[in-house]
Amino acid sequence: MKFLFLFIAVSLTMNAFSQEKPNVILICADDLGYGDLSCYGATKIHTPNLDRLASTGLRLTNGHSTSATCTPSRYAMMTGNYPWRKKGTGILPGDAALIIPTGQKNLPLVFKGAGYATGIIGKWHLGLGTQVEKDWNNEIKPGPNEVGFDYSFIFPATADRVPTVFLQNHSVVALDKNDPIAVDYKHKIGTDPTGKEHPELLKMKSSPGQGHDNTIVNGIGRIGYMSGGHMARWVDEELSYTFLSQAQGFIEEHKTKPFFLYLALTEPHVPRMPGTQFKDKSGLGARGDAILQMDWVVGEVMKQVQALGLAKNTLIIFTSDNGPVLDDGYQDEAVPRLNGHTPAGLLRGGKYSALEGGTRMPFIVNWPARIKPGVSNALVSQIDLVRSMSVLLGQQLPATLASDSEDMLAALLGKDKSGRRTLVLQGGPLSVISEDWKYITPGAGPAYDKLVGIETGNSPSAQLYHLKNDVAEKDNLAEKYPEKVKELAALLERIKNQVNH
Numbered sequence: 469m470k471f472l473f474l475f476i477a478v479s480l481t482m483n484a485f486s487q488e489k490p491n492v493i494l495i496c497a498d499d500l501g502y503g504d505l506s507c508y509g510a511t512k513i514h515t516p517n518l519d520r521l522a523s524t525g526l527r528l529t530n531g532h533s534t535s536a537t538c539t540p541s542r543y544a545m546m547t548g549n550y551p552w553r554k555k556g557t558g559i560l561p562g563d564a565a566l567i568i569p570t571g572q573k574n575l576p577l578v579f580k581g582a583g584y585a586t587g588i589i590g591k592w593h594l595g596l597g598t599q600v601e602k603d604w605n606n607e608i609k610p611g612p613n614e615v616g617f618d619y620s621f622i623f624p625a626t627a628d629r630v631p632t633v634f635l636q637n638h639s640v641v642a643l644d645k646n647d648p649i650a651v652d653y654k655h656k657i658g659t660d661p662t663g664k665e666h667p668e669l670l671k672m673k674s675s676p677g678q679g680h681d682n683t684i685v686n687g688i689g690r691i692g693y694m695s696g697g698h699m700a701r702w703v704d705e706e707l708s709y710t711f712l713s714q715a716q717g718f719i720e721e722h723k724t725k726p727f728f729l730y731l732a733l734t735e736p737h738v739p740r741m742p743g744t745q746f747k748d749k750s751g752l753g754a755r756g757d758a759i760l761q762m763d764w765v766v767g768e769v770m771k772q773v774q775a776l777g778l779a780k781n782t783l784i785i786f787t788s789d790n791g792p793v794l795d796d797g798y799q800d801e802a803v804p805r806l807n808g809h810t811p812a813g814l815l816r817g818g819k820y821s822a823l824e825g826g827t828r829m830p831f832i833v834n835w836p837a838r839i840k841p842g843v844s845n846a847l848v849s850q851i852d853l854v855r856s857m858s859v860l861l862g863q864q865l866p867a868t869l870a871s872d873s874e875d876m877l878a879a880l881l882g883k884d885k886s887g888r889r890t891l892v893l894q895g896g897p898l899s900v901i902s903e904d905w906k907y908i909t910p911g912a913g914p915a916y917d918k919l920v921g922i923e924t925g926n927s928p929s930a931q932l933y934h935l936k937n938d939v940a941e942k943d944n945l946a947e948k949y950p951e952k953v954k955e956l957a958a959l960l961e962r963i964k965n966q967v968n969h
């Protein structure tokens with residue numbers, strides 16, 4: 469009898485404790501812009517599921533990625549370190565080695581330390597193995613499993629880069645030993661046709677001058693060459709269904725204990741090849757269709773969480789890795805069928821850009837148990853997730869680790885409406901935000917990238933904007949406030965010179 473009471477008492481306490489810990493699902497879209505969701509003002513496209521996530525949670529209007537491209541943004545989100553402090557954190561080819569340090573506390577390890585089951589499903593783009601030359605036909609390590617994920621189901625880089633295969637934990641899925649995979653980014657290998665030699669075989673043409681004309685997989689020219697692995701090659705139209713069913717499997721398997729799922733969606737990155745049910749549905753061409761598909765995937769995950777009775781204590785964070793781009797390598801009608809849609813909303817610039825369109829992201833935080841619905845202008849960055857989650861879960865994270873990551877838990881829960889005082893952003897040139905002012909360092913390079921049709925933010929002279937009054941960065945105040953320029957330039961230098969990295 470005594471034992472029974474003790475057992476009940478212990479399990480009640482354990483239960484109360486585990487209920488404190490929310491499940492966390494971090495959903496990161498790929499190249500989704502600030503203006504791409506109807507809850508962020510889009511009128512030409514409707515994203516009902518994300519709108520619901522926003523209206524029942526906190527919609528941040530000043531949430532950022534650290535960088536205007538994928539690899540550096542995701543590096544920062546995982547490590548809590550600014551990517552520009554480390555060489556080799558730019559857009560990685562599909563055969564790159566792992567760039568996340570192993571054995572160093574990072575986002576998934578914060579969760580693991582708190583007893584969570586951790587998983588990543590979707591786009592990785594942070595490198596695999598110890599070197600470029602690797603055998604894709606054997607176990608590939610280190611990768612996501614070596615930096616804190618118990619389970620991984622990923623593709624290595626981007627949907628437009630070889631190898632176009634999934635990896636489950638350490639191995640390529642559906643690999644046929646008699647048809648081994650080889651990958652090369654410098655020279656053509658194998659006998660598969662390339663987009664350059666056989667454009668007539670393409671179901672979607674590459675954009676002139678943007679490459680994407682190497683090995684053809686599923687009728688689409690890719691960046692890089694691959695041979696073999698024909699059975700393992702994905703079908704683009706199935707990518708999101710595969711990731712969704714993987715995510716559902718992971719959630720189902722871990723429904724009784726706290727889990728952390730990083731769901732890294734591929735939409736609306738190129739090549740945009742949504743499933744048939746979304747084709748031509750948006751009226752905006754493949755990019756709009758891909759956004760509808762992405763919204764549907766998020767809705768399916770929300771439905772499952774609800775059906776399992778987990779909704780109240782599940783923290784869902786939705787964001788994107790960098791700003792939007794229309795023509796990023798394929799002629800998929802994103803430009804001619806835009807129909808007045810503004811992917812970056814009111815913001816200037818987009819992917820690759822130092823202007824706000826490059827890094828100001830949709831950023832939704834939903835946790836019914838702890839967050840009251842609302843909108844917040846607090847300045848936060850994805851780089852802050854590491855420290856904020858460590859505070860939430862009572863995990864020690866010394867200041868010397870993840871040292872660019874600030875505790876923004878109160879801002880993420882909607883309790884603090886101001887957030888960071890300063891934040892460094894990386895487009896081409898670096899910029900720094902400090903109390904509503906933004907300073908963009910002068911630099912070389914064209915002001916407009918003609919290939920992708922985006923303002924880069926490059927200028928030979930300093931730029932200073934007052935974001936609160938001028939979020940569209942139209943009015944350069946650098947000449948009017950030279951002291952402010954000096955102050956922010958000095959601040960940026962100080963941050964750049966901080967040690968502990």
Ligand code: NG6
Nearest residue numbers: 537538539559626628678679796797
């Ligand atoms: C660029 C590719 C672009 C895209 C991007 C990565 C060219 C000309 N363009 O280099 O198509 O793949 O890399 O996108 O090669 S990201 O979202 O992963 O950063």
Ligand code: CA
Nearest residue numbers: 498499538789
């Ligand atoms: Ca991206």
